[in-house]
Amino acid sequence: MNTEYFLLSIAMAIAAGLVGCFAVMRRMALAADALSHVALPGIGIALALHIHPVFGAVAALFFGALLVWALEGKARVGTEALIGVLFSAALAVGSMTTSGEDLIEALFGGSGALSWPEVLFGVAASIGVVVFVVSQRNKLVVILVSPEVARTAGIDVRRLNLLYLEMFALTIALGLRYLGVLLMGALIIVPAATAKRLAGNLSGMLIAAAAIAVAATAGGNGLAIWLHRQTGPLIVLVATGCFLLSFLWDSRR
């Protein structure tokens, strides 16, 4: 396996584990998964315009995050249904604008070689996401417990929510090339959901989620070489295995 591939997948896993913690705690796991579908029309349009698909995906995801944020600010009634409708529509548009193999690759990840600019962009973006979550974790915790209390404590709740959603969108875009949009949603949610079951406090959860995501990525990569299979699905299966094991841990406590 290439060094650059390994480097990037580890950086990406740490970012996914950390960003997933707040998604799981804020009960937006499903909205987050739906958001990942928005990447598809972006990829389709980018391919039609002969632009690198990652740019199309990033643009579409950022727009999707903005949309979720705007809906959150409106009346709560129906937000979930709206998200469901909009993102199913995105999937439909995406499947119309993306054809055959490209579509499968976008959904489940491809195996094409990576260029150095891609690796550098990926590592830099991962570091950006990690720095955001670690530096803003205190504010995110207060918003999680009570947005109203956060506001009186001087936190710009709307702005931070938008930033968080954009970081989330960026993390999905990161995994596009290897895991695909659908499986990247899983790498964000599953390690965090596992860590939530195991950890006793916030630092414990953040560290556990990052560690599980890295272990799943490394394990999945190893299994893929051994079994001559695609990496993405194996990474998600290892992560899911960790989640199931956490129930054993739970019953022993």
Added chain:
Amino acid sequence: MENALEVDGLTVRFGQTEVLKNLSFALEKGKALAVIGPNGAGKTVLFQTLIGALPAEGRFEGSIRWARDTRIGYVPQKLDIERDVPITAMDFLRARAHLHPRSSSGDMERVLELTGISAAAARSPIGTLSGGQFQRLLIAFALLGSPSVLMLDEPTAGVDEPGQKLLNELIRQLREERGLTVLFISHEISVVYQYATTVLCLGHGSTCFGAPTKILMPELLHEIYGTPLGYHVHEH
């Protein structure tokens, strides 16, 4: 005495529904204002408007003037946080301490002691705390911001009777020792009588404002709540 808060002609609407209508009152610094009234009278909406956190579909007119350098500590009603979210009471308090450059670990210890949060409770996930401990945690959180005003939305709802007394005494102590202005929402007329210096009552269509001895008369309460209210006053 300087006013901590002046509200003038405040009207809050949600769509076509007027939740608060032309409300005006002023509260002196260091006083304790109890907001009473039946469910749906707009008590929580008033608090949300005062802290600038009115839900997106709400609109307000009128003026709200807080005294200069007002820092508000807001204590909402018990929140719906899942039991299994691994954020401990200490995580939550540390998060507040990090936001506030003035607080130090000394502050944290003092606040924990003052609010009576045990070491075991501090290590517990927030979702597993009892109603009383959760309220103490929220008060501790508010205190870490060195507030000049404390706003509590039904601080003793869901707390057992001995716990209620302790909480009410804590709030009284904070007001007397730290000179905090306190605004609280309550359904307990006897608690209001005992702890408030001023009462604002919000009823369907009518409001009243004044000293507890003037407001808390059976006839007036009947008018506000629309039903005769049984209560007893503890004389101390």
